[in-house]
Ligand SMILES: NC(=O)c1ccc[n+]([C@@H]2O[C@H](COP(=O)([O-])OP(=O)(O)OC[C@H]3O[C@@H](n4cnc5c(N)ncnc54)[C@H](O)[C@@H]3O)[C@@H](O)[C@H]2O)c1
């Protein structure tokens with residue numbers, strides 16, 4: 001298949017491009033490299049462009065004529081979205097409209113969309129399934145709810161079809177050591193804890209220990225990035241087999257508190273790093289755990305890397321590899 005991957009130079013997109021390339025698909029990555037890296041595109045052709053550049057996007061879609069688009073490109077930080085909501089609505093909503101507009105214009109019918117657990121806000125029931133109300137509590141989550149809503153309406157009015165994958169907390173790195181998370185300033189819990197264990201930060205801050213959870217810190221369902229990548233291949237197969245437009249949660253169905261994660265990073269790394277308590281971070285729900293039974297039953301998705309120590313260890317190995325490369 002011919003597959004256009006927006007944001008394919010980023011953390012999750014690059015892992016998916018790796019799997020798609022290994023399966024022999026023809027790939028074009030469209031990425032403005034704002035947080036992504038050209039070296040992370042292991043297969044296909046990289047076009048360095050911004051989704052806000054409609055003429056360029058149009059040209060790429062017209063010439064490449066993809067069978068399917070995988071849309072990862074977005075701004076992704078919950079806390080930043082609270083401070084800069086317009087940045088999030090422009091990049092995640094307006095630019096998604098640019099993409100959809102161009103797809104419609106050139107008759108491209110299938111899209112796999114990177115949605116998020118943040119669409120649920122603070123769910124009543126846990127694990128949360130896809131039928132739960134969408135009540136985001138931060139602009140990032142709202143922007144993804146809007147993206148899904150636009151796709152749903154488009155699918156009603158035309159033969160456009162989509163799968164929205166609602167990712168829970170993505171972590172870890174490629175088991176082959178070729179890819180992983182690389183950000184100038186890591187904000188995600190596992191990445192930040194690992195960088196603290198390896199000496200990049202003097203201590204880790206825990207944001208809030210007065211949540212209504214057993215140890216008072218937030219609980220998340222951490223999914224290994226390679227399991228999430230394989231969920232995209234399952235979704236692609238599902239659409240190819242003429243499946244209807246659907247929304248699927250992507251997680252394991254169990255969660256860990258911030259304290260659990262910190263203890264696991266300490267054990268796996270062997271470093272007893274310093275931890276400081278701080279106030280709650282804006283926009284954080286107390287707990288998010290996925291019910292992904294729909295994804296498993298309708299697509300046959302079978303995750304392989306659901307052990308937290310394995311996830312942390314893969315992220316740690318990647319971080320140590322990066323440090324060795326930088327030092328060389
Ligand atoms: N990381 C997570 O835990 C998580 C959880 C839920 C959902 N998601 C979603 O997954 C997707 C990928 O996230 P990620 O963690 O890989 O982030 P990332 O920042 O590593 O990847 C995003 C990629 O999109 C590119 N990009 C951003 N804006 C662009 C634009 N306007 N035009 C072209 N390229 C642009 C960036 O350069 C980057 O390569 C996002 O849509 C995000 O909302 C991530």
Ligand SMILES: O=c1ccn([C@@H]2O[C@H](COP(=O)(O)OP(=O)(O)O[C@H]3O[C@H](CO)[C@@H](O)[C@H](O)[C@H]3O)[C@@H](O)[C@H]2O)c(=O)[nH]1
Pocket residue numbers: 076077078116117118167168169170187188189190192204205206207208218219220258281284288
């Ligand atoms: O230094 C840190 C970093 C994080 N946390 C806490 O750890 C938890 C997880 O935070 P983080 O790793 O930043 O992820 P989330 O804010 O849960 O968001 C991620 O997971 C969401 C899905 O659940 C996605 O939508 C987002 O894109 C993605 O950034 C939260 O309670 C944070 O307050 C800390 O206590 N200290």
